[in-house]
Every structure is written in structure tokens, then in C-alpha cells.
Amino acid sequence: MNIVRLLLLAALIALSAGAQAKYNGEDRGKPVMPAQSNAKWLAECGGCHMAFPPGLLPAASWKKIMTGLDKHFDTDASLSAPDAKEITDYLVKYPSNRWTASSAPLRISDAAWFKAKHSSGEINPAVWKRESVKSPANCMACHSGADKGDFNENSIRIPK
Ligand code: HEC
Ligand code: HEC
Structure with missing residues (x-):
């Protein structure tokens, strides 16, 4: 050569x-998790599930979610107008840049990158139905650092 x-x-x-x-x-x-946190977001959006880091959805998705909290995935997650505004401002300040502007899924797990990353042979389809996982939205089941925006492959553990 x-x-x-x-x-x-x-x-x-x-x-x-x-x-x-x-x-x-x-x-x-x-980064998925910005250096700056927000106490209201953590308290109000981290009660029923982990507070999904802002960098997991594009701004248009966050706006849709935040204007539909009264019918939030079959629950009522309504907030006062000032709280909703503060949280929306926080979320849309640090959005994901993994989507095109026209794509605004309500679920992180509906995004093309999510499907691509999670349909590999590494995850047996039956895993998603396990009691320990239940939902693709349950990031913490496999990514122990998910609430800190850490999805590093080294910290992935598929639960039994
Ligand atoms: C009263 C309980 C409750 C509160 C409070 C709540 N959520 Fe949820 N949220 C849910 C449920 C239930 C789901 C559906 C979870 C599933 O399908 O596994 C969900 C799903 C989501 C999802 C989609 C996850 C995915 O990829 O499937 C996002 C994003 C989300 N919530 C954001 C928020 C934000 C932002 C807030 C704060 C403003 C919030 N949630 C507060 C109950 C709540
Ligand atoms: C059932 C276990 C499981 C659940 C639940 C899960 N993941 Fe994953 N995730 C994985 C595995 C395994 C990989 C590595 C896939 C590969 O590289 O082949 C991965 C990869 C990733 C990656 C890419 C990491 C990298 O460095 O390439 C991101 C980002 C990610 N997941 C985010 C999420 C988010 C956000 C959620 C929740 C909405 C979630 N995951 C839920 C198992 C899971």
C-alpha cells in the first residue's frame, strides 16, 4: 500500500x-441534563415517574405536554399557571436536538432514535413486559443514572 x-x-x-x-x-x-436544574420541575414532574431531563424531547413536545397536563397520559397532572410557565420555560430552554422541527412526539419512547437504540438484539422483546420494567418510559429500570441524564452504556443493567 x-x-x-x-x-x-x-x-x-x-x-x-x-x-x-x-x-x-x-x-x-x-447534554441531556443541563447543568442548571429547576426545583419546581424536579418536585412537580418527578412525583409519578422520574423527572425526564429536558434534553430528551424537543421544545415543541414539551410545549404540547405542558399545555395538556389535565389529560396527561390518562392522569391529571395539572399545575397552577405560574408553575406551569416556570417549568415550561425551563424545559424549552434546554431541549433535545435529536429531532427535526416537524417531529414532536409526546413520548420519548416514540422517537425514532429511541426505537433505533432499543430495538437491537441486546434487548429481548420479552424484557419490556417484565414486572421490573413494565414500560419503555421506565428508563431507570435499565439506566440507573437516567434521572441525571446518564445513559452511558457502562451503566446499563437489564433487570431480571
Ligand atoms: C399524576 C402523575 C404524573 C405527574 C405529576 C406527571 N406525570 Fe408525566 N406521566 C405520567 C404517566 C402515568 C405517564 C405514562 C407512563 C407510561 O406510559 O409508562 C407519564 C408520561 C410522561 C412522559 C412520556 C414518557 C415516555 O417516553 O413514554 C413525559 C415526557 C412526561 N410524563 C412528562 C411529565 C412532565 C414534564 C411532568 C411535570 C409537568 C409530568 N410528566 C408529571 C404521570 C404523571
Ligand atoms: C429494558 C431496558 C431499558 C429501558 C427501560 C430503557 N433503555 Fe435505554 N438502552 C437500553 C440498552 C440495553 C441500551 C444499549 C443499546 C445498544 O447500544 O445496543 C440503551 C441505550 C440508550 C441510549 C443510547 C446510549 C448510548 O450511549 O448510545 C439512550 C440515550 C437511552 N437508552 C435512553 C433511554 C431513555 C430516555 C429511556 C426511558 C424513556 C430508556 N433508555 C429506557 C435499555 C433500556
């Missing part, structure tokens, strides 16, 4: 490593 081909090969490897890093989430621009 001559030097030009060698350099070309090296460049190709670097390029695909870059694309892989992006896909794996190391280069998503914004």
Missing part, C-alpha cells in the same frame, strides 16, 4: 469513528 492510500484509509477510519460517536450520543450538541 502506498502512502496516499494509507492516508486515505486513515482519514476514512477517522470519519466513520466521528459518525459513530455522533450516533452513540457523544456528540449531540447539548
